[in-house]
Amino acid sequence: MSPTFANVEDARRIARRRLPTIFFDYIDGGSSAETTLRANTGDFSRLRLHQRVLAGLEPRDLSSQFLGQRHPLPFMLGPVGFLGLFAGGGEILAARAAHAAGIPSCLSNFSIASLDDVRRAGCAGPLHFQLYVLKDRGLAEAFLAAAEHAGVETLHLTVDTAVTGIRERDARNGFRAATRIGPRMGLGFALRPAWALDMLRAGKPGVGAVRGRTEFGANILAQAGTLSRLIDPALSWADVDWLRERWTGRLTIKGILHPQDARLAKRAGVDAIVVSNHGGRQLDGAPSTIGALPGIVEAGEGLEVLLDGGVRRGTDIVKALALGASGVLLGRAYAWGIAAGGEAGAARVIALLKEEIHVTLALMGLSSIDALKRLGRDALVPADDPAFAPR
Numbered sequence: 001m002s003p004t005f006a007n008v009e010d011a012r013r014i015a016r017r018r019l020p021t022i023f024f025d026y027i028d029g030g031s032s033a034e035t036t037l038r039a040n041t042g043d044f045s046r047l048r049l050h051q052r053v054l055a056g057l058e059p060r061d062l063s064s065q066f067l068g069q070r071h072p073l074p075f076m077l078g079p080v081g082f083l084g085l086f087a088g089g090g091e092i093l094a095a096r097a098a099h100a101a102g103i104p105s106c107l108s109n110f111s112i113a114s115l116d117d118v119r120r121a122g123c124a125g126p127l128h129f130q131l132y133v134l135k136d137r138g139l140a141e142a143f144l145a146a147a148e149h150a151g152v153e154t155l156h157l158t159v160d161t162a163v164t165g166i167r168e169r170d171a172r173n174g175f176r177a178a179t180r181i182g183p184r185m186g187l188g189f190a191l192r193p194a195w196a197l198d199m200l201r202a203g204k205p206g207v208g209a210v211r212g213r214t215e216f217g218a219n220i221l222a223q224a225g226t227l228s229r230l231i232d233p234a235l236s237w238a239d240v241d242w243l244r245e246r247w248t249g250r251l252t253i254k255g256i257l258h259p260q261d262a263r264l265a266k267r268a269g270v271d272a273i274v275v276s277n278h279g280g281r282q283l284d285g286a287p288s289t290i291g292a293l294p295g296i297v298e299a300g301e302g303l304e305v306l307l308d309g310g311v312r313r314g315t316d317i318v319k320a321l322a323l324g325a326s327g328v329l330l331g332r333a334y335a336w337g338i339a340a341g342g343e344a345g346a347a348r349v350i351a352l353l354k355e356e357i358h359v360t361l362a363l364m365g366l367s368s369i370d371a372l373k374r375l376g377r378d379a380l381v382p383a384d385d386p387a388f389a390p391r
């Protein structure tokens with residue numbers, strides 16, 4: 001597969017052609033009226049960057065400090081469940097593409113590949129793991145042990161899924177309710193022969209983190225359903241303390257969207273937070289992440305803040321960094337890359353965003369990501385400036 005797309009939206013279009021509708025919609029969709037999903041991208045596009053000229057500089061340095069390390073790029077691949085259903089071995093392909101670019105990739109608790117699979121496939125680069133704390137704390141401890149064994153550096157505790165948002169596209173496609181492949185789903189698969197062949201080659205999928213645990217069910221649909229039902233809806237800050245005692249690596253909380261929660265996270269002693277609304281897949285009507293970011297950075301006072309949600313362009317990443325994020329996590333952008341072209345597709349998404357950031361910095365008269373971060377909000381046209389685009 002050699003994808004020749006020019007931007008992330010192109011990758012999305014190719015993914016739509018390659019994937020059965022049920023999986024394309026699962027990636028693409030948000031919750032309920034998809035208001036927050038649209039706000040994530042819409043609010044990025046409302047921000048305006050300052051164009052500066054004759055600065056006598058060349059942007060050379062896209063490296064960025066986040067999560068305790070300097071990375072060659074200011075973004076990483078965030079956790080996306082079921083990547084291995086979008087292309088055979090999807091998680092491994094994503095990790096390879098990320099590591100080739102020198103950036104971390106994060107395995108979701110709902111990945112097809114296990115952490116060990118990724119390591120055994122020779123992916124030696126920085127690996128993160130996203131954890132859902134289950135009602136059965138013994139299982140959560142088993143996930144932590146697997147993460148430690150695989151040399152995971154950073155654990156992201158996702159906290160915005162007390163219950164699963166209402167995903168109407170998934171309901172229409174029968175995604176959630178299914179426990180086996182029925183005729184309609186089978187027909188959808190048959191209509192995408194290249195994808196179906198890839199899946200057949202990859203072998204029977206399952207949720208890697210619960211492999212061998214028969215109580216989760218015999219197939220991926222049953223395993224995913226059981227795992228979802230076991231996520232503890234009553235998680236509290238006391239559980240963050242519980243986790244902090246057991247996990248000695250770096251810990252972030254993913255899913256912070258309110259300044260007061262940022263203050264509480266700081267008090268809980270986590271290393272960083274990820275401003276996230278789960279890509280508009282949870283609380284519909286919640287603010288966009290880029291809109292919430294400035295208030296959270298201010299409330300967190302020195303707490304490291306990352307962001308995800310709606311990132312489709314290098315300019316989006318530049319805007320998030322200007323507003324105080326130390327780094328950015330990609331979600332759909334690279335999932336579409338995987339679906340569109342496997343490892344080469346994800347690598348292409350990373351390369352395109354890198355190029356876009358490079359061009360953006362050059363046209364802003366900035367020589368590096370560090371210079372952008374130093375400039376901060378002054379890199380953006382303020383909303384009360386007449387040059388700011390009215391709604």
Ligand SMILES: Cc1cc2nc3c(=O)[nH]c(=O)nc-3n(C[C@H](O)[C@H](O)[C@H](O)COP(=O)(O)O)c2cc1C
Nearest residue numbers: 027079080081108158278279308309310311331332
């Ligand atoms: C198909 C899909 C599956 C996801 N699965 C997970 C998951 O298992 N765990 C998690 O913490 N976040 C998950 N997310 C949320 C992403 O980590 C991230 O917050 C979101 O995708 C960012 O928004 P964006 O896709 O608009 O960039 C998922 C998102 C998508 C699109």
